[in-house]
Amino acid sequence: RPRVLSGIQPTAGSFHLGNYLGAVRQWVALQEAHDAFYCVVDLHAITVEQNPKELRQNTRVSAAQLLALGIDPDRATLFVQSHVPEHAQLGWVMQCMTGFGEASRMTQFKDKSARQEQSVGVGLFTYPILQAADILLYQAHYVPVGEDQRQHLELTRDLATRFNSRYGKTFRLPEAYIVKDTAKIFDLQDPTAKMSKSVPGGVVELLEDPKRSAKKIRSAVTDTGREVLFDVENKPGVSNLLTIYSALTGRTVESLVTDYDGKGYGDLKKDLGEVFTEWVTPVQERVKMYLDDVASLDKILAGGAERAREVASGTLRRTYEKIGFVLPE
Numbered sequence: 412r413p414r415v416l417s418g419i420q421p422t423a424g425s426f427h428l429g430n431y432l433g434a435v436r437q438w439v440a441l442q443e444a445h446d447a448f449y450c451v452v453d454l455h456a457i458t459v460e461q462n463p464k465e466l467r468q469n470t471r472v473s474a475a476q477l478l479a480l481g482i483d484p485d486r487a488t489l490f491v492q493s494h495v496p497e498h499a500q501l502g503w504v505m506q507c508m509t510g511f512g513e514a515s516r517m518t519q520f521k522d523k524s525a526r527q528e529q530s531v532g533v534g535l536f537t538y539p540i541l542q543a544a545d546i547l548l549y550q551a552h553y554v555p556v557g558e559d560q561r562q563h564l565e566l567t568r569d570l571a572t573r574f575n576s577r578y579g580k581t582f583r584l585p586e587a588y589i590v591k592d593t594a595k596i597f598d599l600q601d602p603t604a605k606m607s608k609s610v611p612g613g614v615v616e617l618l619e620d621p622k623r624s625a626k627k628i629r630s631a632v633t634d635t636g637r638e639v640l641f642d643v644e645n646k647p648g649v650s651n652l653l654t655i656y657s658a659l660t661g662r663t664v665e666s667l668v669t670d671y672d673g674k675g676y677g678d679l680k681k682d683l684g685e686v687f688t689e690w691v692t693p694v695q696e697r698v699k700m701y702l703d704d705v706a707s708l709d710k711i712l713a714g715g716a717e718r719a720r721e722v723a724s725g726t727l728r729r730t731y732e733k734i735g736f737v738l739p740e
């Protein structure tokens with residue numbers, strides 16, 4: 412079965428609708444026919460300062476959300492990145508394979524460092540290289556992510572290619588698995604910007620009170636005119652709402668547009684608020700259920716880490732051997 416790997420940061424606690432529609436929804440679908448590895452990337456989270464208590468809680472909250480959203484620990488390997496030390500170890504090797512200029516071209520670093528109020532750490536700079544190690548450790552065929560990760564996937568392929576040509580074939584070249592329709596969910600207050608917790612405003616959080624989400628949806632910035640049409644160029648706000656509506660209900664955008672013929676933006680927003688509430692309410696209940704039993708949750712994560720290490724340690728060993736390290740007995 413083809414291998415899949417992806418990761419999500421625990422930084423924010425609650426995932427937002429962009430995380431779900433852009434990535435996690437695909438994770439759930441892919442676990443059926445793929446050998447899937449999904450990790451909560453706590454090592455990545457500390458590239459910006461974290462409160463220890465919050466980080467620990469947010470890591471569990473993230474795992475609980477993945478389970479509540481449909482990741483099945485019997486089918487997929489769900490684990491916490493720091494439980495598998497090979498990530499940091501291969502991360503170092505990959506840092507030594509990366510050019511300084513190459514790392515400097517990563518646009519996410521430029522965005523993130525520009526927004527950072529505290530001083531910017533070196534970890535934020537080398538972040539995409541650790542991400543490359545995450546992927547290469549598992550010899551993943553596909554990496555389901557949103558559009559914003561495309562450049563990091565290119566770097567991963569470049570590093571794999573470089574290593575393979577220098578030391579002999581060691582890593583599989585992974586492909587980004589990006590579902591076009593939901594690859595970029597936009598902010599509800601600024602439908603030209605990606606929905607992101609670091610730019611608060613029109614962000615729908617999965618763990619906030621759904622009443623609050625419905626209100627955010629009702630007050631989403633829409634466009635001039637009044638017809639509900641899918642037109643990304645001229646109606647980015649309405650188009651974003653239609654994308655979300657379609658993804659949450661499984662209905663096509665065309666059929667929604669037909670339905671709202673003669674109705675206005677207000678109807679669309681009110682209905683989408685209800686659709687979201689209905690979808691998220693049972694998700695929240697399941698998150699609570701998982702968090703009410705932390706011992707069982709930690710056990711699931713321990714089992715996942717064990718399975719992940721079996722694969723990761725094999726890759727790391729082969730890598731060390733290729734490089735010329737004396738392998739410990």
Ligand code: TYM
Nearest residue numbers: 417418419420429430433434542545556557594595596606
């Ligand atoms: P992170 O934690 O920022 O986001 C998790 C996933 O959500 C996607 N995403 C979006 N998709 C559509 N619309 C949006 N507005 C939106 N916002 C976020 C992201 O593309 C991502 O797929 N670097 C990664 C974490 C990571 C990783 C990995 C991913 C670490 N190691 C290995 C894949 C493979 C990140 O920060 O994602």
